[in-house]
Amino acid sequence: MHHLLCGLAANPALPSELVDRLISLADDDLADDLACRPDLSRAQAVALVERVEESALRLAYEGRLTADDVDPAARPDAALALLDQGVGVSHPEWARLLATDPDPERREKLAACPVLPPDVVDTLAADPDVRVVAELALWTTAPDVAAGLAAHPHAEVRRAVAANEATPPAVLAALLTGEGLPPARQCLVCDREEIPFVHDPQCSRPDCDLPAGASCDGSHESTVHGTREAALRNPATPIEAAVAFADHPSMLLRWALATREDLPRRACARLASDPAPGIRADLAGNPALDETLIRALAEDPDPAVRRALAHHPRVPLDVLTRLATTAKVGATLLPRVAAASPAETEDLASSPDPAARMLVAHRRDLPPGVRDRLAEDPDAKVVKALAPHPGLTEAQLRAMAVRHGVRVLAKVATNPDATPALLDELTRHEPPVQKVFREIARHRAAPASALLACLADPRARPVAAAHPALPSAVITELLTDTDWQVAEAAATNPSLPVAVMSDLAWRRD
Incomplete structure (x- = not known):
């Protein structure tokens, strides 16, 4: 019976009086379905919260509750949801209340909210729980706050700063090299374990949440590595500081560079010959590649690399046609085909190679003449690609x-x-x-x-x-x-x- 009520709760034709009836019966699952109804009135939303308090969070994110419907002391989770949507501008006192909440998970959620009052930011930056400070470091949009937290004594906070695009470029460069910053004094590993310590990837302790391979010998090496990886993936990190890692012995650090769209050609060429196929595959989709490197990667022995290259926005059409027959690019409209000019579209549709015709048949905006010609194509794969085209x-x-x-x-x-x-x-x-x-x-x-x-x-x-x-x-x-x-x-x-x-x-x- 319960599954039928859940189905009813999602029925768009359910009369309002029956929505009221389901609200009076709601448990967690039913409340979740009711909270997603686009026709739920404000009064019904408030009634649903009275019935199932946990529904307040979903209702707040769905826009069914307003600040006038929520008491932050009674329903802090709903208040957090509204703060996450920017209500803190008009209700700064909510953030001040929650910044001292005894539950660190709530303070952590608060730290990720936008538009926090400066005094609340200061409170969270000094929070005794490092997870709260790290969350602030990850989400703050204030460059000065991020810069200040880059010198935090805990390495986990620095790793979060390295991932934040609001962090000033010079600070990100310093996080890559460590120059100009005082050494970190703690990390999550040495907080909990006697060093030197390397976390067993097969750890069976049920209460252990350290990442596999986390290690510390006093230099917090696994967290420092993670900080560098985050900084390399951060587009705000100066490329001049990042390219030095194209030859780094760590595969993960080289991999972090592969998708950066500001890579100079020399770094692209270095990564194009990397022994790790995953790095080459990520590089293959990078818009920074020039035609010479694109053509070189088209001959890569790994099919995943060639398949990724087929999705490159500037892959030459002759290369793409070859890839379509060797890389199993899938039944999808590829970016280069979607951007093809009318003349290129006609050339593909008229190609003697069915792989080329199949590529263009995935477009859904073909000129009627081209569409109709492909509808009579002798190759089933071409017709299969075209069959969903509107206008047939x-x-x-x-x-x-x-x-x-x-x-x-x-x-x-x-x-x-x-x-x-x-x-x-x-x-x-x-x-x-x-x-x-x-x-x-x-x-x-x-x-x-x-x-x-x-x-x-x-x-x-x-x-x-x-x-x-x-x-x-x-x-x-x-x-x-x-x-x-x-x-x-x-x-x-x-x-x-x-x-x-x-x-x-x-x-x-």
Whole structure:
């Protein structure tokens, strides 16, 4: 019964008086579904909080509660959610109250909130719990605050500063080298363990939350390494300071450089020959690559590198066409193809290579002449890519299905202009294609006859149960389905009769 109530709570056609009824019955799960209703009134939101206090957090983030609805002393978590959305500008006293909350997790959440009063920032920066200070260091938008915390005695705070894009570039450079900063005196490892200590990656202690491989011999080496990695990934770190790490023995530090879009060519060339394929794969998508390096990486022995290169925004089309046949780029519109000029689009569509035609067939804004020509392509992969394109006629879609059969049927079923008659016909295809039923079950134009056929497929059944074109008698029957997911989906169906909704909401069992 509970899953049916959760389904009702998500039903967009549920009358307001039945929403009130569900609020009066709500537990945590039901409250979560009710809090997401776009038609929930302010009065209903307040009533839901009275029923399930934990719902205040979700309601605040959903915008269903205002500052006038929340007492920060009684409901600090809801107050934190509103502070996270900027209400601190008009209610600075909330932040001052929560800055001294005895729960360090609340102070930690507060530290991530925007627009905190300066005195609250000072309080959090001096918090005895390092997690609170680190959270402030990570999220503050004030460069002077970040700069000040870069000299914090705890290395964990410095690591957070290194990841913050508001940190001044000179400070980030200092965090990379350590020059100009006093040595850190603590880290999470030496806070808890007698040094020297290396955390066993297979640690079985249930109360241990140290990262795998965390270590400290007095120099806080694993946290310093993490600080450098964070700074290298930070786009605010001066590239002049970062490029020195292109030859660093640590693979993770070299890897952190690979996606930086301001990399000079020499660093790109160095990383293009890195022994770690993951580094080369990340570099392959970097816009900083020039054509020479792009062509070199196109010959990389690792398929993941070539696949990543196919997504590069400036990969030459001749290279991309080769990659399409060797790198398994997937059924997706690639950035370079999406940006192709009309002339390039025509060239791809007219190519003798089906891989090139397939690439451009994934576009959904093709000129009608190009679209129609590709609809008659002899290669099934090209037609499969094109089949969801809007503007195709029923005759064209039907011809695709006849010529290429099971290879294209599922994609034909996704076309937004597929007619009810065609969708109904696809459900009767022999041999049947199971994915067709799942696509039709979610198609807005699916007729009742096609949806009834979809109910016979186990994976399409819960999707079809929620489709508003399903006959109301069938929807009502599905409420007792042995699969609770099907029953819950039926309860979400807006075509469920109101009388049945009411019966469910007031049922006692």
